[in-house]
Amino acid sequence: MIDYLTSHIQWVILGGVIIAIILSFIPKIDILIEKLSRFFMYTSVIALILLSLLVTYDVITRKLFSGGSIALQELEWHLFDIVFLFGIAFTLSKDKHVRVDILYDKFPKKIKLLINFLSIVLFVIPLSILIIVEALPFVQMSYLQHEASGDPGGLCCRWIIKSSMIIAFIMVYLQSIAELRKIYLRIKK
Numbered sequence: 001m002i003d004y005l006t007s008h009i010q011w012v013i014l015g016g017v018i019i020a021i022i023l024s025f026i027p028k029i030d031i032l033i034e035k036l037s038r039f040f041m042y043t044s045v046i047a048l049i050l051l052s053l054l055v056t057y058d059v060i061t062r063k064l065f066s067g068g069s070i071a072l073q074e075l076e077w078h079l080f081d082i083v084f085l086f087g088i089a090f091t092l093s094k095d096k097h098v099r100v101d102i103l104y105d106k107f108p109k110k111i112k113l114l115i116n117f118l119s120i121v122l123f124v125i126p127l128s129i130l131i132i133v134e135a136l137p138f139v140q141m142s143y144l145q146h147e148a149s150g151d152p153g154g155l156c157c158r159w160i161i162k163s164s165m166i167i168a169f170i171m172v173y174l175q176s177i178a179e180l181r182k183i184y185l186r187i188k189k
Contacts, residue, residue: 002136009133016129017121020173024180033178034093040171041090044083051079070153078161085168089175092124110187117183120176128172131165139163 005012023029054076061067091097104112141147143159 002140005133006137009130012133013126013129016173017125020125020177020180021121023177024184026181030178030181030185033174037089037093037171037175037178040086040168044086044090047079047082047086051076051083054079070149070151071155074149074151074155078155081161082164085164086171088168089171092172092175092179113183113186117180120179120183124179125173125176128169128176131169132173135162135166135169139166 054072058068058072058076061069104115107115139159139162142162146156147158148154148156149158
């Protein structure tokens, strides 16, 4: 199944775009997706707090007690990944993502909505589908090989953190549906 998806990626992307556009017409789907996006944002915040505490602990044990742990350092990297990845969809929902605003701010509302629609349909959705599909064999291989850290004392089960990339971009895909719904409702007014 995964091989089929990766070998027919152009059709998977086209199908994903069409499905997203169709789903964006479902009433109140944006509200449900926003709640899910908020959950992942809270997860990201909790990971950030844990990351801050872990880095503080790691620095204190290294500087004062000449200690430290490779597993803790790797856990810091994993928490940073979660902070970053799980915050993407929420950032998109609040329209705080990176955009070149040189001309965008001067455009009328309808043009801005058209630009947002086209950027979601032509860039955000295809990119999120591409990342999901290409990450599936990456995670599958990690799981099947029982991939662990190459360093002694490192973490095992690398597939868990690798699968967070898939989860994050599923959320970006879903958030894109919510954004399309919001654009539709604004145009409808």
